[in-house]
Amino acid sequence: MKRTLILLSLAALLSACGSAVKLDSVPVEDRSATSAAAAAEADAAKNANGSAVGKGAVASVDLSKSAQDAAMQASNRVVYFDYDSFSIRPEFQAAIESHAKIIRADKTRKVVVEGHTDERGGREYNLALGQKRAEAVRKALSLLGVPDNQLEAVSFGKEKPAVQGSTEAAMEKNRRAEISYR
Numbered sequence: 001m002k003r004t005l006i007l008l009s010l011a012a013l014l015s016a017c018g019s020a021v022k023l024d025s026v027p028v029e030d031r032s033a034t035s036a037a038a039a040a041e042a043d044a045a046k047n048a049n050g051s052a053v054g055k056g057a058v059a060s061v062d063l064s065k066s067a068q069d070a071a072m073q074a075s076n077r078v079v080y081f082d083y084d085s086f087s088i089r090p091e092f093q094a095a096i097e098s099h100a101k102i103i104r105a106d107k108t109r110k111v112v113v114e115g116h117t118d119e120r121g122g123r124e125y126n127l128a129l130g131q132k133r134a135e136a137v138r139k140a141l142s143l144l145g146v147p148d149n150q151l152e153a154v155s156f157g158k159e160k161p162a163v164q165g166s167t168e169a170a171m172e173k174n175r176r177a178e179i180s181y182r
Helices: 002-016 032-049 065-073 090-105 123-143 168-174
Strands: 078-080 111-116 151-157 176-181
Touching: 078 090, 090 123, 111 123, 123 151, 123 176
Parallel strands: 111 151
Antiparallel strands: 078 176, 111 176
16 A cells, blocks of 8 residues: 555656657758749849849848958857747847858858756756757758758756846746857
8 A cells, every 4th residue: 555655656746747848859940942942033133134233133242251250249149948948939030040141151160059948957858958959059050051060069958057046037048059159
């Protein structure tokens, strides 16, 4: 009888520690088909008119070293996530796209995407969630044309908080992925 109660208590305790978040799939939308179609239309307009500039087509952008360095130092190197989630929020898509342009422009540049979590949850769970956050940003950069040999995703879990404290505002700043240039 005692043994049965202990087993039931243990089962209830373990089931309470579960989470509904699936850590197996990264929810990243593939936009490469639309980008390829836009590039094809720009090439067609350029070939038909002789020049794409001033004709309503997309003009090439010159990313000089100073523009790249300024963009890398900008505060948009951090992607924040919702609680218990690794889905990239739409407001960070533009920042990821600008980083993809910079990385594609310099084939020698290496980038590490560092995944972080807040202090809630166990060490193993937070390491896995931090890895999924880093992988989500890495996958988004990869879908935007950045070669995989320039990207690395690592997780720090809850080990390197950006802000100390147990308030919701502090924990919100710790649920992040940072893009770090090497």
